[in-house]
Amino acid sequence: MSSYALSIPSVAGSLESYVQTVNSFPILTQEQEVGYARRFRDENDLEAARELVLSHLRVVVAIARGYLGYGLPQADLIQEGNIGLMKAVKRFDPERGVRLVSFAVHWIRAEIHEFILRNWRIVKVATTKAQRKLFFNLRSLKQNLGTMGTEEVKAIADQLGVKTHEVVEMETRLGGQDIALEPIGEEEEEAFAPIAYLAAEDAEPGRIIEQEETTRLRGEGLKKALDTLDSRSRRIIEARWLNEKDSATLHDLAAEFGVSAERIRQIEAKALSKMKGMITAAA
Numbered sequence: 001m002s003s004y005a006l007s008i009p010s011v012a013g014s015l016e017s018y019v020q021t022v023n024s025f026p027i028l029t030q031e032q033e034v035g036y037a038r039r040f041r042d043e044n045d046l047e048a049a050r051e052l053v054l055s056h057l058r059v060v061v062a063i064a065r066g067y068l069g070y071g072l073p074q075a076d077l078i079q080e081g082n083i084g085l086m087k088a089v090k091r092f093d094p095e096r097g098v099r100l101v102s103f104a105v106h107w108i109r110a111e112i113h114e115f116i117l118r119n120w121r122i123v124k125v126a127t128t129k130a131q132r133k134l135f136f137n138l139r140s141l142k143q144n145l146g147t148m149g150t151e152e153v154k155a156i157a158d159q160l161g162v163k164t165h166e167v168v169e170m171e172t173r174l175g176g177q178d179i180a181l182e183p184i185g186e187e188e189e190e191a192f193a194p195i196a197y198l199a200a201e202d203a204e205p206g207r208i209i210e211q212e213e214t215t216r217l218r219g220e221g222l223k224k225a226l227d228t229l230d231s232r233s234r235r236i237i238e239a240r241w242l243n244e245k246d247s248a249t250l251h252d253l254a255a256e257f258g259v260s261a262e263r264i265r266q267i268e269a270k271a272l273s274k275m276k277g278m279i280t281a282a283a
Contacts, residue, residue, distance in 0.1 A: 004085065006050045008057065010077040012251035018078075022057035030099060037094035052089045052100060053082075059101055060085050072119055075249045077112055080262060084276030118269060135159050187261050225275040232257065233271040240268060 009021050030035070039048035050059070067077055089102035126162070157164045205283035226234055237246035248263040250268075 006046060006053055008050065008053055008082065010251065011078050011082075012249070012255065015075060018075075019058075019061055022054075022061060025054045025057065028052070028055045033100055034094040037089075037100070038094055040089070041094065049086075049089055052092075053085055055102060056085055056089075057082065058106055058188045059104065063105070064112060067112055067116060071245060072116060075251060076115065079250065080111045080115040081108045084108040087111070119272075177276055222275075225278040228274065228278060229271050233267055236264060236268050237271050237275070 009018060011018055017250075033052065033055075036045075036048040036051050037043040040052070046096055060078055063082050064074060064077040066073060079274055084107040088100070094102055108167075113168075114194035153164050153167045157167045226237065229237065236253055237252060241247065250264045252263040253264045
């Protein structure tokens, strides 16, 4: 989490209202951006940092929309992306002649990637740097939406530095999610088209993944694992992962327990780790 506190709009509540709010903040000119960045760097002017963050919140929304296929709440993805944005603002050097948006993309995606890897299917789908790269790039490297042939599998494995069976396994895990994982350009500001800032429709692949996750969690050993949790941890897990209708967001539970969303995430991560260990041992 960023070491400085900024007052920015909350993702809690209506997502469409949040998107409308962040879209209302003006996009800074390069001159304004450099001025604010220098004030923050030289004078620790938090208001200047806040202006930089506010003007780029729409970029976080655009990037977060590219990860809906993992079945995680969009509000949580945006929250994680906002953390990455604040880290980028803190580290931004206005003297290098690079626009903040180009610099921030890396930090925003990094936070979202870490969040997905911590939460998707509750297991580590990628344990090495090469496997993590495969996890987030396989779809863009595939030549078509069908099953890959032997030559294509080998080509992707060689390009990403993983084994062929890892490519096949990852394709199976990601199967059925016919969406572009990273539709936003890496470097060009123009890649953030206005349509990307609109609120997303319900992502059907995400619903499928959530249903699969619920089914897996309700398997053997689940009740025993849940019984080992304290009441608050159990409530968080049930609300986030076992709700057959709408799962609660970190902000929903933060409001319920009177703590921060970050604290809810910490409790959730600890509980999931404990449950995973028990379920694995019982298998």
